[in-house]
Amino acid sequence: MDEVEVRRLRDDLADFVGDVFGSLTRVGWQDRAASYLQGLMIDGRRKSIQPMAGRLDGVHDQALNHFVTNSPWDVNPVRARLAQRMDTVIRPLAWAVDDTGWLKCGSASPAVARQYTGTAGKVTNCQIGVSVNLVTDTASCPANWRLFLPAAWDPDTSPDPDVDRRRTRAGIPDKVRHREKWRLALDMIDELTGWGLRAPLIVADAGYGDAAEFRHGLTERDIPYVVQVSTNTGVHRHDTVRTTPPYQGVGKPPTQRYRQPTVSVKDLVLTDGQARTVAWRNGSRIRGGKPVKMQSRFVFLRVRPAGRVLLTEYRGQDLPEAWLIAEWPTGHDEPTKYWLSNLPTTTPKRTLIRWAKLRWRIEHDYRELKTGLGLDHYEGRTWQGWHHHVTLVSAAHAFCTLQRLHHPKAATPA
Template sequence: MIRRSWMSGASIETTLELWASSLREVKARIRPLFTQERVAASAGLFLDGLLGAERRKTGWMRAEAAGDPGPWRQQAILGRGRWEADALRDTVRDYVVEHFAAEDAVLVIDETGFLKQGKASCGVGRQYTGSAGKITNCQIGVFASYVSRHGHAFIDRALYLPKRWTDDPARMAAAHVPAGTSFATKPAMALGMIERAIGGGVPFGWVAADSVYGVGDIGMALRRAGKGYVLGVSATSSFNSWIGKPEVAGAAEDIAKGLDPAAWQRLSAGPGTKGERLHDWAYLELADLEADEFSPGAKGLWTRGLLIRRHIADGEMAYFTTWCPAGTPIEMLVAVEGHRWAIEDSFETAKNELGLTHNETRSWYGWHRHVSLVMLAFAMLAVICHHANQPTPQKTQKQLRALRTSSGGRFRKSAA
C-alpha cells in the first residue's frame, strides 16, 4: 500500500513494524471519539479498508476486506453512527503536528472537486473544478495541509455549499446540513481554517494559496497574527509602492511587462517528479511597515511585496501578494510558494490510493466523516514514511569502543 518511492532506504521489516505500530496508535487515538466499542471497531475496519489494496474504496469493497456480509456496518459509520467528524479532524491535526511540527512550516490552502451524478449529494452542482479542468457536476472541498521539512498531511477540510443550496432550506434539511449554516465563500472558509489552526496552537510561519484565496480578509488576519504569506492574485490586481521603495503602480500584469530583464532570476520552487521546478521570478518590495501597526505589542519591520512567476517555455505569468519579515530573500518566498505542490500531491494520493472521492453518502455528515477518515489514513502513511526515511543513527565512538572490547573478549574466550 505504501508507495515505495516515498521511502528512500527503509527495509521491508522496518516498514512492516512501523505500519503495525502506527495502525495500533491511530486506532487508539480515535477510540475515545466513539461511545460504543462496536462502533469504534467498525471505524477501525473502515480505516483498514481505506488502507487496503483495493483501488475502489466503496462500501462493498471495504466490507469484503473486513469480512462483513454486506456494507451496512461500513455505511453506518458515515450515516447512522453518532460521533463528531470535527473531533476526528482535530485528532488528525494534533497527530500531524506532533510528528511534523516546525515553526517555519507552511499552511497550504487549496480546493479539489468530487465528481458526482445526480442532484442529491450535499453541495453538488454544476461548478468549476480544477480536478476536471471545466464546469461539471461536482462537490467542492476546501482543504488545509500542514507542510514542513518533516512531511506534509491534511489538517482541515470543509464542504463548500453554493448559494443555490444555502438559499433552499428544504434541500439543506434533506442533506442534514446543520441548522444555521449559511453561505460562505471559499476565502471565508479558508480563513476559518487558519483561525482554527492558530487557536489549536499549530506552529507555522507562512500561508500559501492560489488566486482564489488572495482576496478578502485573509491577508489582514495573517498580518494581525504575525504570519507571513504568499497568496495568489489575478493579473488585474492593483499594486502601489510607498515612499522609500522603487516607484510601482498599476495592475500586476502591466508591472510585470515593464520590468527590466535584469529583474528576473531563474529559481527552483523545489523538487518535483521530473526534477527541479524551475521558473523565472521577480520580486518587488512595495512597503515596509512596523509589526505593531497590525498586531499590538509585536516588534519588527515587515515588508509587503509583489512576487511574479514566469513560465520558462511559454512565458505565462502568475502573481502573488506577499507579506514577510523585512530582509526576507526572494528564494524564501519562492520556496514558500513551491510548498503548494505538496497539497496537489496529497490530493492525487488520497484520491488514487485512499478513496477520497469514493464517498457514497449524500449527507453533510457523511461527507465530513468520510473525508476525515481519509485524512487520518493519509496522515498515518505520511508519518510512517517520515520515520522510515530517517537515516540510521551512527554509532558513537564510545559505543564502538565498547563493541570492540566486548567482541575482543569473546574472541579471546573462544581461542582459549
C-alpha cells in the same frame, strides 16, 4: 497496500486509532474506524463502503455504512488530535489552503451544484471541499475540512422554494449558510489555532490570494503568507505617496489619497521587472550522480497592494508594503505566475521562492487522497457522512505518512 502489509501493521494501526479516535467512546466505534481505515488502505479500485467491506474479514457493509453515515460521532475532536499529532511529527513549514471537487451525477448530495472545480477544469456538477494542510517539502497531512455550501443551498439567498426540503434530506445543520471559500479557510485557521497549533506561514492559490479580505485577515492574525494572485491584481509602486487634494473651502476637507492610478501586477512587472535566476531546492532528477536543482527566473518588487477593501481598512494611513514575486521563465514573453507576500523586506529571495512553490505538496496530497485512499469515492448523501468520510481518509493518509517517515520502505496505498 496489500492485505499482508495491512495485517503486518495491525498493531501500529490499533495504537494510532486508539490515540486519534480516543474521543469515540461508544462500544464498537473505534473498531469500525480501524476497519474503515484498513478498507481505505488495502489495494482496490473502488473505496466505497460495499467493496471495502467485501475485502475485509468479518466486517459487514451495513455496520460500516451506519458508522460513517448515521453514527453521531463528532469529527472535531478527531481532527484536533490528528492535527496535533501530525504537527508534532512533521513540523510543517507552512499551512496550504486549497479546494478540490467531487464530481456528481445527481442533485441529492449535500452542497452539490454546477460550479467550477479544478478537478475537471470547468464548470460542472460537483461538490467542493476546502482543506487546510500541514506541509513540508517531504511530508504533509490534511488537518481540517469544510464542505463549501453554494448560495443555491442557502435559504437566505436561494430562490428555490424546495431548498429547505433538500437541506433536511441531506442533513445540513440549520446554522450552516453560504460562506465564501476564503472565509471558510479563515474559519479553519482559527479552529486550528484554537486546537493549540500555530500557522508558521500560509500558502494558497489565486482563488484565495485574489481576495484582499483573505490577505488582510491573515495580516490581522499576524500570520505571514505567500499567496498566488491573478495578473490583473491592482497595486501601487512602493514609493507612491499620498497627497491631499486642494481644499475649496466648502464641505469636509479632503483626506490624503493616492493620486496615481493603480497598475496591474502584470503591467508593473513588464515595465519595472528585472528577472534573475533563483534555485530554491533540489529536485527529484539525478544528473551526474547529483540531484538537479529546481530553478527558474523571477522578478522581485516591493509594492503596496491596492483595492477598495484595503483603502477602507487603512483609511488615512499608507497602505502596507508587500513583496510582488513573478515567475518569468526563459523563452516566455511575459511572466507565468504572480505572488504577493507580507514577509519582511530582509527575507532572502531563495526563501521567498521556496515558500511560493511549496503549494505543490497539496496537489500531491489530493492525488494520493483520491487515487490511493478513495477521497472522492464516498457514495453517501448526508452532510455528516461527507465529514466522517473525509476525516477518516485524512486519518488513513496520516497513518501512511507516519509509516513512510518511520519506515521509509513502507508501502504506499494503492
